[in-house]
Amino acid sequence: MxxxxxxxxxxxxxxxxxxxxxxxxxxxxxxxxxxxxxxxxxxxxxxxxxxxxxxxxxxxxxxxxxxxxxxxxxxxxxxxxLAPGPDEMARGHFYQWLVHLTNTLQPAMLRFYYPERVADVSAEVSVKAVALEEIAALWSRIDAHLAAHGPYLLGARFSAADLFAHMLSTWQMSCPGIYERFPAVKRLTDLVAARPAIQRVLKLNEE
Ligand SMILES: N[C@@H](CCC(=O)N[C@@H](CS)C(=O)NCC(=O)O)C(=O)O
Structure with missing residues (x-):
């Protein structure tokens, strides 16, 4: 429990x-x-x-x-x-994507949402602008990976890393028009959002 x-x-x-x-x-x-x-x-x-x-x-x-x-x-x-086993090579890519999303993309998003935490008030606008560019560049790379090797981050295999990609994609102010700009990201997030378990979670988050 x-x-x-x-x-x-x-x-x-x-x-x-x-x-x-x-x-x-x-x-x-x-x-x-x-x-x-x-x-x-x-x-x-x-x-x-x-x-x-x-x-x-x-x-x-x-x-x-x-x-x-x-x-x-x-x-x-x-x-x-939800994850490849410790003996599988795919385990390495599972770590890679999870760490990339939470260690690279998510911090850039936090700079966008909380610029006052990293800069004084005079620099907040430029901190947000730089973060927006960085976030779009990171999504663009993820989109290219998914277009070539998707639909999931680990290819044909769904994993918990996809739940992170989906979650971050819903923070849409940090990447306006994300689903139009990055169709392979949209494909992944649509697949995740259609899962019955995730529909239950989304419903609670939207209430
Ligand atoms: N690296 C942490 C980040 C957690 C985080 O920043 N959570 C935010 C909400 S998205 C929060 O609790 N913010 C409250 C605050 O910073 O005061 C994680 O992934 O768990």
Whole structure:
């Protein structure tokens, strides 16, 4: 049994999708970023960075970082086939894409959404403009990969990494017109969004 601390439309959506796909039992604790719940003293005891998501597992085991949660759940529930096994070569590409998305694309998006965290007020406009260009360039490379080797990041095989690509693609202000500009990204996200488990997650995130 797991508990996922989450906030609608946030970085919790991909780990939420991984949990829903895994078939594991879990409950959700709403921790709204907009309402400041990530700064509450009780929550900071679990995640001192004051970010969502955070996962709590049996015995009070606590895990933060969305990609870590995704890998942990995928490995603990192998029957759901959310990641290639440790002995498969595709495991390397699974790591590659997950880390790329969360270590390169997502930080550029955070600079776009929170320019005040990296620059003083006089530079915020240019920080956002640079981030927008970087984000589009990164999607363009992902799109080229998917066009040549898709429809999923690992080719014919769906994985938890696709849930991250889908989640980041929904942060559309950071890449206006993403689905028109990058059709192979759209193809991947349409496939992900059509999955029954992800439809359930999307419904909650949209409420
Ligand atoms: N690297 C972290 C980033 C998490 C993150 O930045 N979450 C945002 C929501 S998308 C958050 O909680 N923001 C609240 C804040 O920064 O105050 C992860 O992937 O889990």
């Amino acid at each position: 797991y508990t996922l601390y989450w906030s609608p439309g946030s970085a919790s959506m991909a780990p939420h999708g991984v949990l829903e796909e895994s078939g594991a039992r879990y409950d959700l604790k709403l921790t709204s970023v907009d309402a400041g719940a990530t700064r509450a003293a009780e929550y900071l005891k679990l995640n001192p960075y004051g970010k969502v998501p955070t996962l709590v597992a049996e015995g009070g085991f606590v895990l933060f970082e969305s990609a870590a949660i995704a890998m942990f759940i995928a490995d603990r529930h192998p029957a759901a086939k």
